[in-house]
Amino acid sequence: MEPWALIPLAIVASAVFGAAWAFLPGYLQAKRGAHIVVTTIMFNFIAASLMNYIIVSHMIGPGQQSTSSRQFLPSAWVPRLNEWLPGLGQSPLNITLLMALMALGLYALAIWRTPWGYGVRAVGLNAHAAHYAGVSIKGAVIGAMMISGALAGLGAVNSEMGSGHHLTLNFTAGAGFIGIAVALMGRNHPVGILLSAILFGGLIQGGFDLSLEKPNIPPETFIFIQGLIILFCGAMENLYAPLLHRLLQGRQANAHV
DSSP: OOHHHHHHHHHHHHHHHHHHHHHHHHHIIIIIOOOHHHHHHHHHHHHHHHHHHHIIIIIBOTTOOSSBBOOOOGGGSOOBGGGTOGGGTTOOOBTHHHHHHHHHHHHHHHHHHSHHHHHHHHHHHOHHHHHHTTOOHHHHHHHHHHHHHHHHHHHHHIIIIIIIOSOBTTTTTTHHHHHHHHHHHTTTOHHHHHHHHHHHHHHHHHHHHHHHHOTTSOTHHHHHHHHHHHHHHHHHHHHTHHHHHHHHHHHHHHHHO
16 A cells, blocks of 8 residues: 555544544443543553454564564655755654644644533533533543544554554553643643643653663653652642742732732
8 A cells, every 4th residue: 555545544543443442431431430540541451462462463573572563564654854854864753743733733722712622621620510501521521532542542653653663562651641741731731731742752852862871870760850740740739829829919919008
């Protein structure tokens, strides 16, 4: 199959499968009250077992010992940006960067500029108030989960078709949990998500490069730094907000004197 047909087909298939995989946890949360964190973590183990079966039974190379698939054909590799912009040199950036920015823009438009997005935010802030306002809580939960699953499926395109070019069991490398941290730091706002994603991306890549150049610095150091960032950013609302509120009130009172 030609790249112009294969690559878009693979991208669409990843989004569709991600949405379908996220449907059942969303349904269980909306219809049965099952905790979404518990069900999705359990689904991670199901997905890992399913991937292990598919790779070992159908995709592994002849005589290969490691649990990974054969390398994809070059026609399934997403183009790098330096093919269009030679000034980037040997940068591994590919078109999935543009996909991520487009997805962020669509997220901003859908969540902040549509009635459906208003309903989703209302359900997240106060489900009871949203229910009395006429918002379908079950529809919002299932819809949000399916869109999240589609975006998660698209997130695999970079690692599988952009850099690794083969399927492995641990290709996600904890990306889902890092995504939670990115959303937490960004306060679910598009601009905040973009900035926090750049920060965590720089920490991860910079820590990996530094650990290669300085073997005395263990990779766990950067995981510790990420944890501190998440801790202080997550506690900022309750730790610093009252103090800042008092300071601002004091300045306003002095301004009126």
